[in-house]
Amino acid sequence: MTTRYSLLLLFMLLLGLTGQAQSDKPAMGSISGRITVKQQPLPGITVTLEAPAMESSGQPRKAFSAKTDSDGRYRFNGVPKGQYVVSPRAAAYVVPTGGVMIRPGKDVTIGENEQLENIDFELTKGGVITGKITDHTGRPLIQQRVRLQTRGAGNRWQNYFSPNYSMYQTDDRGLFRLYGLPAGQYLVSVGEGRNDGSITFGRPGGYLPLTYYPGTPDEAEAKAIEVTAGGEVTDIDIKVGKPEKTYEARGRIIDATTGTPLIGVQFAYGTVMAGSTPRIGGFGVPGERTNAQGEFVMQSVKPGKYAVFMQADAGSDYYSEPTVFDVLEGDIEGLEVKAYRGASISGIIAVEGTNDPAILQRVKEVRVSAFATAPTTMQAPSFGLPTANPDGTFQLTGLRPGKTRLSASARPPLQFLRMEREGIELPREIELTAGEQMTGVKVVMGYGTGVIRGQLNVVGGTLPPEARFIVLANRVGGTGGTVLGPSGNVQVDTRGKFVVEGVFPGEYELQVVPIGTPGAPAMQRLRIEKQRVTVGLGEVTVTITVNLGEKKEGQQ
Template sequence: MLSFKRRITFIALLWVVVLFGPIALTAQTVQKQATSVITGRITSGDKGMANVTVVLYPAEISLNRTAIARGTTDGQGNYRLTGVPAGRFTLSVAAPEMVGPNDTPFGELGKPVTVAEGETIDKMDFSLVRGGVITGRVTDADANPVIDLHIQLHRTDSQGAGMASYTNPFMYQTDDRGVYRIYGISPGRYTVSAGDAGVDGSVRVGFGGQGYYTRTFYPDVTDESRATAVDVLEGSEATHIDITLGRKAKSFTATGHIIDDSGQPVANIRIGYGTVMQENRMGGYGVGSASDAKGKFRLDGLLPGRYAAFAWSNGTSDSYSDAVQFQIADGDISGLELKLHRGSSISGVAVIEGTNDRNVLAQISQLILYAATRPQQGGVSPPNSSRVKLAPDGSFTINGLRPGKVSFHLSGFPQPQGFFVARVEQNGMQQQEIEVAQGAQVTDVRVVIQYGNGSIRGLVKVLGDVWPDGIHMSVNARSLVSDGTRMPFQSVPVDQRGHFLIEGLPAGEYEVIVSAYAGTITPGKPPEHRFAPVREKVSVSNGVEAEVTLTFDPNAKLPEVRRNE
């Protein structure tokens, strides 16, 4: 099934692209020869699964993933992927009705694999089980089918956690009969619901003003505590999980106008909005209509709750607005007034350090510099970021900044490998953030971009050669530089053979740290079982692959955490 992790990751990716934009930069790296081979077997029980597609993807999370290699199992379930380059990858299995290991960034059916040049990796096997099915029908208060409504599954236990399937996201929608059928579900207990929560505000992209159904759980209750959980077993099918919704509730509209500092209406400004949560934090952003010639705008499809509206920026505008809060109770709201202010600006130059390679230095014109203003205490702050593509000489001017403290990063998704903002200077003095006043034009800012193409290839050996059941292991490299330079943080998974690879590191001294846990992770709670970390110091040079071997003791005691009295 489409795990909660995967759905949230996908939605987050969409917003990252909207906020930060894509980037086409490819760091200067040595071309890797595609000479490696991966083999394995796909089984269900003791039988091989024929005609199953196996796909190798880059490990980096991206909306535009392209397969590196692809193969199909033979009659005995064996597969062989050839022409594989060195690097980190996700090995994914396309078997929609099956469930299996879930150890990937997208929460899909797959596992990480680290490949060295020219090696053959055997026994990358998958043991799958047939997932369960939940099917039913959704009708309204008049017994009419509710069409194209999203069904939600919520897991209520930890059984089968860490399992996933190759998912068809459209099976979560009801058809023209109001019928849904969700397959490939991991064994466990689930509540089934349909409709919107209808409280604390809700951003419903694309729903317009057509109203909404109050979230209703099987069997026809709106109180989640009274919902009946559905037991899903391997290969089982739970039928007649029907839900009858109440009558469609009305959604509401907020209208207003936007003016500039002189009180004149401003046209063609896209209006954004978001829910206002505890401590005045905003979340669940949506985008409404653009303002018309008279500065008027309209936000449709709002559920009861607390919101804030603001002028939406794609990161290149020279203006901004403050957020205006409003409450939707049981009716439309009008008279909202947004004021568009001319933003402050920061100008300066960016330079690349860590290399004299002209090809690398020339890539500065492909980098996009992103400036974010830290939200002010107490107020509601909408997304506030501006970005600019650096000139060939590294010069830049960023406009549209609101007052506050500004920090800099390189924009793009995924992040450009090997490049990162190491430090920022103003008038020759290093700054953690740049203070920007209302309407200020800040100059003489120097952004130092560090480049590195060093890497650490490692092996984790388990004491006794017996890997604990259900273990999840990752490795990160922490820079030992203590001069205030910001260094990149990378955490990569360890594959089933104990191999890992960390790339794009600048030269220097690092501490490699192995972290591991077993069991499930519940939001807001620590893992069910944590293991003692393993640490090792490594020297990294540009253009060189450092090697390290670490020994993991699953019986080692966790270090005591000292707390200040």
């Protein structure tokens, strides 16, 4: 949990593109709709209107909240233009677009003074599963997280997520109660498997062995629980085996050239996923630093294959090679992580298309990043740490030699155009030599006023209700770059509408990408043609057609 949480935080820091407060101008837009169950109105339900994603960053933005009236109708007035998610907050019901999203609901994009109507939801009453979790001696397991799986793509079992996180925890009697579940088949389990990609992290005294209802470690022998709409299945009790042992792994981080220990650096470790090029799966940063001898310790590691590496701080000169090790039965000693002084790239960020000081001073928000492409060995995950100074200069350090992709990102109205050096545009990918100090790189950002207003039309069938899309507007030619929306992504709303704003003049390729719908076979087969559009200083409109009829309706 700690791991997952710190990861989440990290990603949010890196993305950092939280939705910005909307303009202060009085807005007259409105959004309304109706909530029903079996076509009957559902009164008294809270409906929220929030900016999409990034909502956990702690910054409460103006959130709209409304309640359905006796006819099930809700309405938000005074909505500024922008991207939102409309979410009925009815935890005991199933919202059709739910299941995989943090916030089940519908994406809407509203223009200035637009009156958006009929954003309706038909809900079904959710099912319930209750039971009791006990340990090997029969005592209740308290505050234990229960895992719920449902059938997904290819009839495979996949985790069922609910925003209602707390319902997965047993209480002081070992009891749990999972509710609001769509009708279907479920597996209930507790504990963790070996080599399941997760890392136990600072949890003492071992880990609970994976146990499915009614009492098997094997998913194939688990009993599927049939939940009907509004039905309640009780006595899904699980007795878990004795905790299995975890171990410690110790080692140190050294400068590969001099052999001297690196003191006070952070380390991270993750599970190694098998494959032609093994890669690091879920990983965590314990938050501890190496001591005066450069030593680190990983506590409470369960058996499995891991890689440990240095987690470089911003401005660090070093990168590291991950050191792979196996934990079998016993503590590990003497691990050595080799760190190398990396290459560096420095330069300045410039803006084209405006002299407005208010815009120019936003260069400090630009994030310049460099990452290795086509790695031949397993690499430690690295992040484009924020790099720009208030004066627009930037420096990237600790870069691994080899083929490197340079990029930059910023919130609208700034967008990344290209990189130059000595007046010559740099290719999308450059080759860095070991220890190279590349200076004088100019990152050119564009200030755009263009708008792409689009409509996604579906012909030859209907999309599943959970279908959601984002639009990537990729600049054609040169180093390119993608135009971001105020929250990071440009969403296609429930009516198929999307708006890309702050676009610098030029040619763009629009790519519609389905998101958050791993369970829908129809979505997996979906292929949408990329479309080109030329943008000037004003607005262009575009229609993108998705023809479902071109694809076969394959059934499992």
